[in-house]
Amino acid sequence: MTSTTSTTPTTGQAGAIRTYLGLELNRLLRDRRSMLLTFLLPPLFFLIFRSSAAYQDITAGTGTNALAYVMVSMALYGALTVVTSGAAGVAAERAQGWTRQLRVTPLSPWSYVLVKVLASMTLGAVAVVLTFVVGRYGGAEMPLATWIACGLIAVCGSFVFAAFGLFMGYLLPAGNLVQVLSPIVLLLSFAGGLIVPVSADSWFAGIAPLVPTYGVAELVRAPLAGGGVPQVAVVNAVAWAAIFVAGAVWRFRRDTARM
Amino acid sequence: MTSTSSPALEARGLVKEFRGPGGAVRAVDGLDLVIRTGEVVAFLGPNGAGKTTTIDMMLGLAEPTSGIVRVFGKEPAGAVADGQVAAVLQTGGLLRDLTVRETVELTAALFGRTRPARPFLERAGIAELAGRRVGKLSGGQQQRLRFAMALVAEPDLLLLDEPTTGMDVAGRREFWGAIRNDAAAGRTVVFATHYLDEASTYADRLVLVSHGRIVADGAAAEVMALASTDNLEDAFVALTTDERAAR
Ligand SMILES: Nc1ncnc2c1ncn2[C@@H]1O[C@H](COP(=O)(O)OP(=O)(O)O)[C@@H](O)[C@H]1O
Numbered sequence A: 001m002t003s004t005t006s007t008t009p010t011t012g013q014a015g016a017i018r019t020y021l022g023l024e025l026n027r028l029l030r031d032r033r034s035m036l037l038t039f040l041l042p043p044l045f046f047l048i049f050r051s052s053a054a055y056q057d058i059t060a061g062t063g064t065n066a067l068a069y070v071m072v073s074m075a076l077y078g079a080l081t082v083v084t085s086g087a088a089g090v091a092a093e094r095a096q097g098w099t100r101q102l103r104v105t106p107l108s109p110w111s112y113v114l115v116k117v118l119a120s121m122t123l124g125a126v127a128v129v130l131t132f133v134v135g136r137y138g139g140a141e142m143p144l145a146t147w148i149a150c151g152l153i154a155v156c157g158s159f160v161f162a163a164f165g166l167f168m169g170y171l172l173p174a175g176n177l178v179q180v181l182s183p184i185v186l187l188l189s190f191a192g193g194l195i196v197p198v199s200a201d202s203w204f205a206g207i208a209p210l211v212p213t214y215g216v217a218e219l220v221r222a223p224l225a226g227g228g229v230p231q232v233a234v235v236n237a238v239a240w241a242a243i244f245v246a247g248a249v250w251r252f253r254r255d256t257a258r259m
Numbered sequence B: 001m002t003s004t005s006s007p008a009l010e011a012r013g014l015v016k017e018f019r020g021p022g023g024a025v026r027a028v029d030g031l032d033l034v035i036r037t038g039e040v041v042a043f044l045g046p047n048g049a050g051k052t053t054t055i056d057m058m059l060g061l062a063e064p065t066s067g068i069v070r071v072f073g074k075e076p077a078g079a080v081a082d083g084q085v086a087a088v089l090q091t092g093g094l095l096r097d098l099t100v101r102e103t104v105e106l107t108a109a110l111f112g113r114t115r116p117a118r119p120f121l122e123r124a125g126i127a128e129l130a131g132r133r134v135g136k137l138s139g140g141q142q143q144r145l146r147f148a149m150a151l152v153a154e155p156d157l158l159l160l161d162e163p164t165t166g167m168d169v170a171g172r173r174e175f176w177g178a179i180r181n182d183a184a185a186g187r188t189v190v191f192a193t194h195y196l197d198e199a200s201t202y203a204d205r206l207v208l209v210s211h212g213r214i215v216a217d218g219a220a221a222e223v224m225a226l227a228s229t230d231n232l233e234d235a236f237v238a239l240t241t242d243e244r245a246a247r
């Protein structure tokens, strides 16, 4: 019945990560809250904002309409919300002593972080796809290559907020952290011009480029206009990603430090 | 592979201080201990004796203030990374929204084990709870789950911190039956407890700890002889109180 390490088949760190990732996705999918955020909110936002006046004078590239602009923006907003709350889940797991328990298993703490980020971003990708489906039937039009480019940028760009969620999850106590973060992401999305475009003459226009959502918002919509990639957006996205990653690493190190 | 030349556990001059508002608290105060592979050892001591702190250092969860601790001749973190050690911690360590089966299967995967979870659930007596959410388990059932997690890890060294707290009598008996079974197959087991009967019935060796120091170390008969009594409880009280008086 019993055997020692030497005779037991093992699968190694990669196998552990795969199994954990599968379970983590399962967990997220049966959590009602994350389901609502993922599957209802972004398409709902698309339906709400599709007729917003702010979008009417968008200049779109050939074969692309203003609805596509709304759809892509909402898909990114959905991904950011989902990814933030998924990654911030580390707070509750720390509170339950789970991360401490993991430290007495061979799983490295970095692998745990990887699992959390990959699972959140996968769910974020689901939010993007769903919003695209609703958008497609809701009248959004753009060339196939643009669909693909926007989708990929949204998914990759959500990494910035996975790092944000992790940072917050390691920084703050669990409590109702996730419930607090969702409105914050919404606020940031408004401030960064993701929900409704910032018009050049509003006082907002000055600060919007500094907001963490601004960079990814501009990047995800860049393929729509067919023009180049705005440099300030790249700087914004990279800088915020670096800041959030640094913050998460700092807190993570402290969390896993031996007392 | 476990090196046969290294003891399962070795502590030399182990000290752990915590900084508190009223100055430093010495939770572990110069512990010397060697545990050979295959031994079943009980850490016995009153609350606050330093049992948990010692186990935390053996697991690499806490850094010694001074002294060394080695597990199979390695740094504790190394032995943990190699899957040689598993632990039942005194508190927490479970995710409420996972099911019992998921928790055990994940633990198996984290240790790189590919065996099915079922037999381990049976040995821990929670096979019929496999589909239940962890948050819905009673304290004793959670303790059985922690035990199943430790079993499925199939470690060479098992560290248990008050493992039967909250378990009913039948649970305890099954628990220790399974532990003895594994020990017979060569597994080293170290457990902290303040149940004297548990310690004397199931351990080969009792390590009596008081104020972070070892005050007695040996079989139950030896510990009782040390205190010149034939009652383990009397010995426990005498040895742990003497220590206090000596300070
Ligand atoms: N994190 C900590 N900070 C300060 N003091 C601590 C900490 N952990 C334990 N102690 C103190 O160290 C001593 C030993 O505690 P512990 O190892 O938990 O004892 P036991 O497990 O034997 O009951 C106690 O006096 C306890 O208050």
Ligand SMILES: [Mg+2]
Binding pocket: B051, B052, B053, B090, B161
């Ligand atoms: Mg304790």
